[in-house]
Amino acid sequence: MKPIVMVRGATLAAALIVSSVVSVAAQPTSTTRIALGGYHGPALAGAVPGTQAFGVTVRGAAGARVRIRAIDVPAGSLASFCTRTVCAPFAVRLVLPASGTVTIELQIIKNDRDARPPTIVTVATDDGARASIPYASGTHAR
Numbered sequence: 001m002k003p004i005v006m007v008r009g010a011t012l013a014a015a016l017i018v019s020s021v022v023s024v025a026a027q028p029t030s031t032t033r034i035a036l037g038g039y040h041g042p043a044l045a046g047a048v049p050g051t052q053a054f055g056v057t058v059r060g061a062a063g064a065r066v067r068i069r070a071i072d073v074p075a076g077s078l079a080s081f082c083t084r085t086v087c088a089p090f091a092v093r094l095v096l097p098a099s100g101t102v103t104i105e106l107q108i109i110k111n112d113r114d115a116r117p118p119t120i121v122t123v124a125t126d127d128g129a130r131a132s133i134p135y136a137s138g139t140h141a142r
Helices: none
Strands: 012-018 020-027 032-036 050-058 065-071 077-082 088-090 091-095 102-109 121-123 130-134
Touching: 032 065, 032 121, 032 130, 050 065, 050 121, 065 077, 065 102, 091 102
Parallel strands: none
Antiparallel strands: 012 020, 020 032, 020 130, 032 050, 050 102, 065 091, 065 121, 077 088, 077 102, 088 091, 121 130
16 A cells, blocks of 8 residues: 655654554644644543544644643544543643643544544644644544
8 A cells, every 4th residue: 555645734743653654744834733634542541442543643742731632633533632531522632741742532423323434533742743644544432
């Protein structure tokens, strides 16, 4: 399978290879880096089985406060960001650990039976970090 790369923004700042899919984050002036791939972590309490799940990896300064949001989620669908302790709709705020890196789960949940899945999943931080990946590159939530 050929990797598909989606980029919006100015310069290429970070790349993460996950499940043979390359997701590149473009940060014009951001100090935060963000990447998307299939989710391969533990099953989380708020996970909805059978939905498409994505791993969102954020890198930055230890202790940095970061808000991550989903962009262009289709009508009838819900973007759910899940950590070990909470699931939040459409956006989540977190503090980066001492390592400066955290991976959380993002699920795109069909809320309306007629909802069409997105073609591309895009996430962004408030300081300009942004990454996109084809919807089909997600993994099924457990």
